[in-house]
Amino acid sequence: MKSLRTLQIHPFSHWSLRSKTLLIFMLLIAIPLSLQGIITYYDFSMSVERRTADYSAQLVGQINRNLDRTFMEMQRLSLMPTYDPGVLGILRKYSGPALANQRPAVEDLEKMQLYIAGMTYNRPEIRGIQLFAGSGYTFSNVDASAIRSFTDVKREAWYERVKQADGAWVVIPKHRPSYYLDNGGQDYVSVARLIREPNTNEGLGLVKIDLKEDVFRQIVSNVKFEEKGGLLVVNSRGELFFQQGSGGLTPEMMDELRRTTELPQASNVRHMNIQGKTYLAIVDYSDYSDLKVISFIPVESLLKETKDLRNFTFGIGLICLISAGALATFFSYRLSRPLAALKNKMLRVEQGSFKQSVKVESQDEIGQLSRSFNRMVEEIDRLVHEVFVIGLREKEAELAALQSQINPHFIYNTLESINMLALKRQNDEVSDMVSALGRLLRYTVGRNARLVRLREELESTASYVKIQQLRYGERLKVMIDVEESLLGYEVPKLLFQPLVENAIYHGIGDREEGGTIWIEAVRFEAELLLTVRDDGKGMSEDELQQLRQSLAAPQFSAAETAGEHGLALKNINQRLVLMYGERYGLHVDGSPGEGTAFTITIPIREEGERDD
Structure with missing residues (x-):
């Protein structure tokens, strides 16, 4: 039982009152300061992220709307040849495969060049507009020395998606056209569609508008992003159209971000973990162009200001904690000093020295306790002398009680004599009653134990x-x-x-x-x-x-x-x-x-x- 009670003692039970008071003071100061610092840091961090996310969401939304306007204009340009009878007549003339490698007449070339030149007037973002006839000849505004005259578009990688669109306009991601002779390794984004005969819906050719990367740079040139952030423009397939900045991402990480399925086909703000680094990704999706503008910002760069605030708050809290510790030590000593003196006096009383008293220094609870202690010690000293006298009298009473124990034995012997006499005269009922009474008396007065076995209690009850x-x-x-x-x-x-x-x-x-x-x-x-x-x-x-x-x-x-x-x-x-x-x-x-x-x-x- 003692070992169990020892295990249940609280670990702080051996601490002195001074230590407990000091601990309480420190906790009362440290906990509120810590909570305030944590809540302030968390709230400021969340506020910075919210402001950045809201601002970036507005920017990427604006960029996507500008891109929609640009591609809407390109879509309109790609649709113009299908409504021009002259263009359709020339394409119809050179749509047969039998005319492969046959150059068009000079008159037809001049008409087509004038028409295409009108389409590209005052549009520096367009690298070239190509009208591919069924014979493979390429009508273009690009200088004849810089473009191939004949192109088999069916062998181009982008042709399959134009064919699947079946006359609808298609946005082709960054690619390197094979028909430019002076390409120089440049990639272009294009808008293309099939040109069909209005009445018979037969294919006459294909129009393709190649856009320079400047079209994206001009749109984002007036937009200011985070210093360490970046911008991506991709379609729903994850194919890249434009990239600005890297935000600390390696090319492999950029590919992972571009291909990730976590980015929805809708406007969204979320945290993304890319190779162990957390980014704030703001996505704006356009149903019209099927393009997603993704702005990504390293969370670490966002929290730079909050880290400075955290360090400042930690420094102030540490100074306050040290100051509070000094004050807590002083006051805990002042509070516990009279209690320590009282404890020492009580130890002496415990050792048997009852001539003790403590000095009363205050009128508070400790002063009242000191006065009560003085009165208690005086009363104990008086009672000790009385107990000594009572103890002598108890010894005398014990002797008298010892002598009185003869009476139960006398009763037992008398009952035994009656029992023997009843047996001698063959009176069994009297013998049984006397035996039962004897057992009952022995059980009742013969033992001083408070607890007995249930068997013994039942045997006495049976008697x-x-x-x-x-x-x-x-x-x-x-x-x-x-x-x-x-x-x-x-x-x-x-x-x-x-x-x-x-x-x-x-x-x-x-x-x-x-x-x-x-x-x-x-x-x-x-x-x-x-x-x-x-x-x-x-x-x-x-x-x-x-x-x-x-x-x-x-x-x-x-x-x-x-x-x-x-x-x-x-x-x-x-x-x-x-x-x-x-x-x-x-x-x-x-x-x-x-x-x-x-x-x-x-x-x-x-x-x-x-x-x-």
């Missing part, structure tokens, strides 16, 4: 029952129902005999037909339930209520003191409460004509557990 059965004869029946495994448990002494006596005298004793008393014991988890019940006249609800109130009352009333049975029941209940606590005791229940039941609940003491 009492035997005496009563000699008196009542067949009218009294007593049934004991207890499992063998419960007989070794300890119970308070003299529990059953008062309850059986109460059942006989108040339940079935006056009834002509007699009755039965049941004594039962049952284990329920860690508790033992002991029951004494009878089938006598029982009790009304008012009588039960009065008995329960009597059992719960702390003091004995005059009526209880005058009557033996009420006193015995209350004595049992108070013994149980004192031994086991308020939750245990004697419970009574019954009804008129149905008998009365007394139930006792006590905790089970396993072998090895004893009262100190």
Whole structure:
């Protein structure tokens, strides 16, 4: 038991009051400062991210709208040849495969060049507009020395998506056209569509508008992004159209960002983790052009200002904590000094020196405690002398009690003589009654232990029952129902005999037909339930209520003191409460004509557990 109690001691129980006070002061200062710093840092960080995200969302939205206007104009240009009869007539003339490698007439070339030149007028962002006839000839505004005259467009990588569009306009991502002779390794973004015969829907050729990368640079030139951020323009397939800045991303990381499926086909702001680095990605998607403008900013660069705030807050908090620690040390010393003096005086009193007193320095609780200590020590010193005198008198009383022990032995010897005489005269009933009375007396006054085995308590009760059965004869029946495994448990002494006596005298004793008393014991988890019940006249609800109130009352009333049975029941209940606590005791229940039941609940003491 001692080891268990030691384990349950709180780890701070050995700390001095000064240490505990200092710890409390430090916690009261450190916790609010830490919470304030954390909340301020978090709120400022979130505010910076929100402002940056809102600003970037507006920028990428504006960029995407400008791109939509640009591609809308390119789409309109690509549609113009399909409404021009002259252009359709020339394309119709050179649409047959049999005319492959045959140059058009000079007149047709001049008409087409003038038409295409008009389309590209005042549009420097257009590298070239090509009209591919069915024969493979290429009509273009580009100088003849810089472009191939004949091109098999069906072999181009981009042709398949134009064919699948079936006459609708298509935006082709960055690619390197094979028909430019002076390409110089440049890539272009293009808008293209098939040209069909209006009446028969037969293919006449293909129009393709190649755009320089400047078209994107001009749109984003007036937009200011974060210093370490970057911008991507891709389509829903992840194909690259334009890139500005890298934001610290390697080419491999850029490819991963471009291909990632985490970016939805809708406007969105989210955090992305790319190879262990966190980025704030702002996406704006256009249904018209199927383009996504992605602005990505390293979160680390966004939080640069917040880190400065965090360091400043940490420095201020550390200075405040050191200052508070010094003040807490000073005040904890001032508060604990009189208590330390009081503790030293109490240690001397504990060692037996009762001539101690402490100086009262204040009128607060510590001063009141000091005054109470002085009065207590004076009273203890006085009581010690009185106890010494009382102790001498108790020694004399013990001698008298020793002499009085002769009386029980005299009674036992007398009962034994009566028993021998009854046996000699063959009066078995008198012999049984005297033997039972002897056993009952030995159990009642022969031992001073508060706890006995359940077996011993039942044997003593059986002796009492035997005496009563000699008196009542067949009218009294007593049934004991207890499992063998419960007989070794300890119970308070003299529990059953008062309850059986109460059942006989108040339940079935006056009834002509007699009755039965049941004594039962049952284990329920860690508790033992002991029951004494009878089938006598029982009790009304008012009588039960009065008995329960009597059992719960702390003091004995005059009526209880005058009557033996009420006193015995209350004595049992108070013994149980004192031994086991308020939750245990004697419970009574019954009804008129149905008998009365007394139930006792006590905790089970396993072998090895004893009262100190």
